[in-house]
Amino acid sequence: MRFGLYHCNATFIGEWCPKCGKSAASIDAERRAREAKPISSEMVSTTNDLPGYRVIAALGVVAANTVRATGPMSQIGAVFKEMLGGTVHSYVAAVDEAQQEVVLALRTKASVLGANAVVGLRMTFAAGGEASHYVQVSAFGTAVITEVAKGE
């Protein structure tokens, strides 16, 4: 038994937290992800390259998802907009926030992998539930290591 490992205010049994069942390794990975600084937002590209940089290594696909509830008031608003037409601002806000959240998560995951850029960013959007009670936004891209391109 390893000594001094705690999680959920419980002492580990072997390599496992007896309360939540997580392993020491996964708790470690979670901590690294929490403490990781996301790569900067200008290092994310929807194209396969980044102007001014050369891709020197690909570290694999990174993906992030979020599902955001739209809330009962926005659903009432949406019902009126359905009848009258027009932009459902509360839904737009929910999608905007979800989009920012997944891109930030993607930048953090790329950073944890040791990448300094994400290229080929793609996003998918979906609404679900009765009367679209939630919006889902997924983002994925390729985490890469780039260096500044000189003399090209």
Ligand SMILES: [Zn+2]
């Ligand atoms: Zn635990």
